[in-house]
Amino acid sequence: MDSKRYTIQDIAREAKVGVGTVSRVLNNDPNVKEATRLKVKQVIKRLGYQPSFTARSLRTQKSQTIGFIADNVATTPFAVNLIKGAQDAARRHGKLLLIVDAGNDPQLRERALKSMLEREVEGIVYAAMFHQEVVLSAEFRSVPTVLVDCYTRDKSHPSSVPDEVQGGKDATEELIKNKHKRIAIILNSELSSPHPAAKGRYQGYCEALEEANIELDPKLVRTGDGDSALSFKITLELMSLAKPPTAIFCCTDRMAMGTYDALKSLGLSIPQDVSIIGFDNQEVIAEQLHPPLSTMALPHEKMGRWSIDYLLDKSQTSTEQHVFPCPLIKRASIKDLGA
Amino acid sequence: MDSKRYTIQDIAREAKVGVGTVSRVLNNDPNVKEATRLKVKQVIKRLGYQPSFTARSLRTQKSQTIGFIADNVATTPFAVNLIKGAQDAARRHGKLLLIVDAGNDPQLRERALKSMLEREVEGIVYAAMFHQEVVLSAEFRSVPTVLVDCYTRDKSHPSSVPDEVQGGKDATEELIKNKHKRIAIILNSELSSPHPAAKGRYQGYCEALEEANIELDPKLVRTGDGDSALSFKITLELMSLAKPPTAIFCCTDRMAMGTYDALKSLGLSIPQDVSIIGFDNQEVIAEQLHPPLSTMALPHEKMGRWSIDYLLDKSQTSTEQHVFPCPLIKRASIKDLGA
DNA sequence: TTTATAGTTGGAATCGATTCCAAAAATGAA
DNA sequence: TTCATTTTTGGAATCGATTCCAACTATAAA
CATH class of the missing domain: 1.10.260.40 (lambda repressor-like DNA-binding domains)
Known part of the structure; x- marks a missing residue:
């Protein structure tokens, strides 16, 4: 050879x-x-x-590689954007990424960390697949580590997370801007759950309503489970209210699928009869839905990019949490009632 | 620190x-x-x-790492399964994966190859994101390379690809087994296109019909573009035929979304009125659709795993193409007409 | 006790680059 | 032409492991 x-x-x-x-x-x-x-x-x-890179690394004590530990890449399509962002940034800095999927198993995670330390990576990016709290072993303190889409309770590492509140607020405001007043929200999990997504998006929803002087109707806030089936049922119930909503904010594109289905089964059309906005910008869904779904995008690629840039920026030493805005992706599921 | x-x-x-x-x-x-x-x-x-891994590598002349060049991970959710499979296999062998996304840019691809050669990777896996022919520079011959989900015309490297024909055949047979006789197929691209997916799946469809002695009705074979919008239109047309199909084989789960939509808009229900089978097992879609979609899975994880195993199996030196079966994932979109 | 054998151990040489110091070459000024 | 200075060069030492050989120790057999 x-x-x-x-x-x-x-x-x-x-x-x-x-x-x-x-x-x-x-x-x-x-x-x-x-x-x-x-x-x-x-x-x-x-x-x-x-x-020989190996010989050079040995002498210079610089491996020019960065470890990227992902929590469970196979579970969501978002992983790829994270990887892509990190990848791009790494290339700009002339580094290569050592990627391992720790599959949500703390033991695998420690093993991954160990092999990375052996290889003298210059730093580690630990990425979760959805916004959550994680607990990392003390060993992670022996090498610069930055967190993506997650955080530790004690804020021991710098982290980057999506701005759920702003996302929820902007989504709601988009509906308000289009003159909607009866806006339902289907949350993606219990407000009491430890995941910040539902809580933050709901808070944004409340803030937007308040600023627009729209009274919050508790009948219009429902909690789903992120999946389409339950959302289907909830939507049916929502539409059978005495005063049904003119717009529904689905905190997950997957749930929007169920909502579309329910509305259509009722003979209602989107957005003529009911407007919908989603969250996640899960392309396979949002683009293939009919009509295409307007939704809030998760800033995964940006967070991935940031994690590498931040890691390599020697001047930075704070461990604060960096919040990334979720941009609105306009498609065709919202009708302007004022028009 | x-x-x-x-x-x-x-x-x-x-x-x-x-x-x-x-x-x-x-x-x-x-x-x-x-x-x-x-x-x-x-x-x-x-x-x-x-x-120090570096020192060890220098002395033993073994880097214990494998390069993984992906064609464009961000475009499809399948990438993660490929990575996961490769990742798992690599861990079993005690190797780490150096992953780079070459984003479909031949120049980036060469750069990636170069930095990997510098790092003395023990081999390279080149993965495409959908079944296609690729042309690789001669430099790839300087290190063991295996191809995933793609192949070179001259078969200069061992490769692994999904068995489109078997997939198409099994999908059709599943419909036949459930006593369907008028089975439409919506192809995901022109039969004349260079991509093997449409051609292979169609061939499987034909073989299955022939073996069951069902005459192929040209009116029932239509070509879509992989997306839901066109599939919606085609489905409407299909159902307005004098003798409409009782089952539709959508060569893409995304197209199945459009087909679901069309059928529902006609007041037809799935699977009572029409049965559907998809292809790709794109979980976000197949699981969230109502009813959940039966479909053929692409063996990405297996191919990823194989690529590493094969690379590290010194005894292997052939450059043949390995074909991986696409398993049927049964859900709830097919009705048994015999029952 | 002596000798043969097997089991342990220490440490110099090695992998292939970078780095640093001293030496050589080039340049400029007097 | 000579001397001082700057530029360029060669090569030994180094990074931190592994490997191999020679030397040492323990054990068994005679």
Whole structure:
């Protein structure tokens, strides 16, 4: 398969210079005579020499790699955006990513951490697949670590999370801007659950209503489970209210699927009869739904990018939580009642 | 942050043994007296010593890492299964994965390959996000490379692809087994397109009909574009046929969404009036659809796993194409007409 | 007790780069 | 031409593990 690998010694001998000079050429050290540099470069090219990263790392004590531990990539399609963002940023910095899926198993996570420490990664990004609290072993303190889409109770590591409140508020405001006043919300989990998503989005919903002087009707706030089936049922109930909503804010695109279904089964059309806004911007759903669903996007790619940039920015040492806005993706599921 | 890193010398000194002995303990060499082994292990534990992977790699000339170049992870949710499978297999072999998303850009791909060669990866997995032909630069021949979900025209590398024909055939047979005779198929792309998916699935459809002695009705084979909107239209047309189908095979779960929608808009119910089978097992869709969609799964996780296993199996040297079956995932969108 | 054998152990050499210091070469000033 | 200074160069030492050989110790057999 591969012919013999050349070393810096081979190049030095072939170019009739010292190894130091070759190294200098490799590293673009300015203290090399132009003629010499050329000569060396030619030999390098001719032999197709590839420097050994391993040897370099050993000597310089820099691995140029960053560990990326993901909580459970296979469960959600969001993982890819996170990885893509991190990946892009890493490339810009000339680093490579060592990715491992710890599959939500704390033991696997520790093992992953261990093999990364062995490889002397320059830092670690720990990414959860949905906004949640995590507890990390003390070992994570032995290397710079940043958290994505999660946080530790004691705020021991810098973290990045989506701005659920702003997302919920903007979603609701979009509906209000289109002159909706009876706006239902289907939450994605119990308000009492430990996950910040439902709580934050609901808070945003309340704030938006309040600022618009719309009274909150408790009949219009329902709690689902994130899936379409329950949302279907809830939507049916919502529409059989004496004063049904003109718009529904589904805290999950998956739930919006159920809502679409329920509305259509009632012979109602979207958005003529009822407007819908989702949350998550899960492309497969939002784009394929008929009509395409307006929804709030989760800033996964941005958070992934940020995590690497932040990790490599030596000047940063705080462990604060960075909050990323969720942008509105307008499609066609909202009708302007004022028009 | 991290206190000083200990080296094997520190351990040797502290345990009052030679470095060779420490190394032997580290590598579970049987030729060490039990008492000595214990003594050394204690020191290792006490100091929290982590061997340097870099130094080890340099000496043993084994990087214990495998490069994973993905074509464009962000475009499809399937990437995660591929990564998960590869990841699992790599862990079993004690290897780590260096993952880069080359985003469909040949230049990025070459750069990724180069940084991986520098890091002396033991092999490379090149994964496409849907079954297709790819052309790789000659440089990929300098390191063992295996292809996933794609192939080169000249079959220069071993590759793994899903068995589209079997998938199409099994899907159709499932419908036939449930006593359907008028089975429509909505293809996911032109039969003339270079992508093997539509062609293979269609071939499987034909074979299944033939074996069951059902005559193929050209009116029942339509070509979509993979998305729901067009499938919606096609389904409407299909159902207005003089003799409409009792079952529809959608070559994409996304298209099944459109078909569901169309059927419901006609007041038809699934599966009582029309049975549906999809393809891809895109969980977000198949599980959230109402009723849940029976569909053929793409063997991404298996292919990912295989790619690593095959790469590390030194005995293998062939470059044949390995075909992976697409299993049927039964849910609730098919009615048994015989019952 | 001596000798042969098997079991342990220490440590120099090694992997392939970078780094640093001293030496050599080039340049400029007098 | 000489001397001082700057630029360029060669190569030994280094990073932290593994490997291998020689030396040492323990055990068994004679």
